[in-house]
Amino acid sequence: MADKELDKIQIVAKDDITGRSDSYGSLRGNNADLQNPDRVTCGSVYGNTFPKDPEFEQIVQEGEKAIMVGFSPVLSSKGTSGCYFIQDRTSKTIGVFKPKDEEPYGQLNPKWTKWMHKLCCPCCFGRSCLVPNQGYLSEAGASLVDEKLQLHIVPKTKVVKLSSETFNYTAIDRSKSQIKKNIMNKMPSVGKKFHRLGLPAKTGSFQLFVEGYKDADYWLRKFDHEDLPISTATRLQHLFERLVVLDYIIRNTDRGNDNWLIKYDPVSSRGNSEDCEWSLVDNPDISIAAIDNGLAFPYKHPDEWRALLHIKNPYHWAWLPQAKVPFSQEIKDLVLPQLSDMNFVQDLCDDLYELFKTDKGFDKVTFERQMSVMRGQILNLTQAIKDSKSPVQLVQMPVVTVERNKTGLSRRRTDSETFTQSFAHRAPFFSWC
Numbered sequence: 001m002a003d004k005e006l007d008k009i010q011i012v013a014k015d016d017i018t019g020r021s022d023s024y025g026s027l028r029g030n031n032a033d034l035q036n037p038d039r040v041t042c043g044s045v046y047g048n049t050f051p052k053d054p055e056f057e058q059i060v061q062e063g064e065k066a067i068m069v070g071f072s073p074v075l076s077s078k079g080t081s082g083c084y085f086i087q088d089r090t091s092k093t094i095g096v097f098k099p100k101d102e103e104p105y106g107q108l109n110p111k112w113t114k115w116m117h118k119l120c121c122p123c124c125f126g127r128s129c130l131v132p133n134q135g136y137l138s139e140a141g142a143s144l145v146d147e148k149l150q151l152h153i154v155p156k157t158k159v160v161k162l163s164s165e166t167f168n169y170t171a172i173d174r175s176k177s178q179i180k181k182n183i184m185n186k187m188p189s190v191g192k193k194f195h196r197l198g199l200p201a202k203t204g205s206f207q208l209f210v211e212g213y214k215d216a217d218y219w220l221r222k223f224d225h226e227d228l229p230i231s232t233a234t235r236l237q238h239l240f241e242r243l244v245v246l247d248y249i250i251r252n253t254d255r256g257n258d259n260w261l262i263k264y265d266p267v268s269s270r271g272n273s274e275d276c277e278w279s280l281v282d283n284p285d286i287s288i289a290a291i292d293n294g295l296a297f298p299y300k301h302p303d304e305w306r307a308l309l310h311i312k313n314p315y316h317w318a319w320l321p322q323a324k325v326p327f328s329q330e331i332k333d334l335v336l337p338q339l340s341d342m343n344f345v346q347d348l349c350d351d352l353y354e355l356f357k358t359d360k361g362f363d364k365v366t367f368e369r370q371m372s373v374m375r376g377q378i379l380n381l382t383q384a385i386k387d388s389k390s391p392v393q394l395v396q397m398p399v400v401t402v403e404r405n406k407t408g409l410s411r412r413r414t415d416s417e418t419f420t421q422s423f424a425h426r427a428p429f430f431s432w433c
């Protein structure tokens with residue numbers, strides 16, 4: 001969306017609550033708005049409305065209100081880009097916001113030293129098979145795939161707009177906002193004419209925060225030494241297969257064991273022992289969350305040499321013992337009917353089109369290439385699951401692209417649609433991707 005449009009969307013509430021949060025939350029607890037924060041605004045000042053998903057909408061709007069009354073987003077210390085924890089008005093973290101312009105290749109990435117490192121050493125970091133600066137779409141796209149396939153492992157993620165003093169802005173943006181605020185204070189009649197008083201809203205991905213989870217790495221190391229109860233281990237295997245399905249379809253290039261989380265409580269019991277004694281034999285539950293999906297949906301297959309040299313193997317899970325087990329009946333029943341249906345696959349492409357086209361840098365040809373890679377991945381995955389292969393065998397299959405043959409690149413679907421399948425020729429041993 002064009003910057004100009006962003007300007008129009010952001011209308012600040014009349015009593016300029018945004019201005020009060022300039023003190024980085026110093027008003028927290030003694031601000032009159034905290035007693036009645038709903039008067040700050042009804043709905044969203046940035047147009048964050050999701051009529052089909054009121055629960056998500058309510059959480060995002062709660063985050064907006066919390067920022068307005070001083071609960072500033074907190075910048076994550078990890079990673080190479082702007083990743084902010086959004087709180088509600090009780091200081092509880094409710095979401096993870098990643099603004100587009102603070103991504104690794106965004107203009108306002110706050111972690112510029114790490115960014116420079118990437119720039120100066122592209123052979124180690126570069127992923128030029130990805131569309132640059134569209135990580136937020138990849139995050140939301142992964143959530144879309146997760147939802148369509150009912151995998152339930154990606155915390156819901158959508159594109160939203162937020163603004164906060166904590167985000168990284170140019171000095172010009174900050175001083176413009178300050179000047180307008182001063183004018184508003186001294187000459188309210190003039191100030192009222194401004195379209196916007198606060199800092200510009202940033203577009204980015206908003207992912208729901210999941211509680212009680214730890215990096216998968218932490219638990220996997222523990223599971224090396226202690227055996228899980230059989231039903232828990234089976235559940236973990238099924239969830240792991242869902243992660244494989246997701247990553248393979250979206251062609252995730254960044255699934256280290258720090259980019260998925262596990263929740264496991266060894267002493268938990270699902271029932272109340274006083275009511276029903278048999279509940280004591282219930283085994284502890286386990287869940288996983290696939291986070292950090294911003295480096296997926298490449299428009300060409302990453303070079304094989306990187307994978308061969310283990311420099312940038314995108315599927316770190318391929319080394320786990322779970323990856324040697326053939327795909328289960330559970331995953332077959334869950335995903336095979338959809339994935340083998342060309343209409344379902346095209347619906348998925350259409351939904352991703354609706355999402356990706358909102359970016360101002362959207363390019364139809366590049367998008368079609370992204371979908372060709374995705375269709376090829378789905379073709380391989382479907383075959384591997386049908387043949388009861390294991391995830392390790394899946395990642396060893398030759399990569400395929402499935403191009404849509406069209407006259408022009410119209411999105412309208414026709415019965416006579418044809419597709420061309422091509423096996424990627426071996427990549428040169430050394431290239432810059």
Ligand SMILES: Nc1ncnc2c1ncn2[C@@H]1O[C@H](COP(=O)(O)OP(=O)(O)OP(=O)(O)O)[C@@H](O)[C@H]1O
Nearest residue numbers: 076078079080081083096155207208209210291292
């Ligand atoms: N949805 C979530 N729920 C709970 N914790 C999360 C969630 N998303 C991220 N986190 C926590 O925040 C940390 C950083 O998040 P994430 O991996 O998404 O960003 P990053 O590594 O900073 O980004 P990048 O790798 O793109 O530079 C994670 O390791 C995890 O501990």
Ligand SMILES: [Mg+2]
Nearest residue numbers: 079258259292
């Ligand atoms: Mg990460």
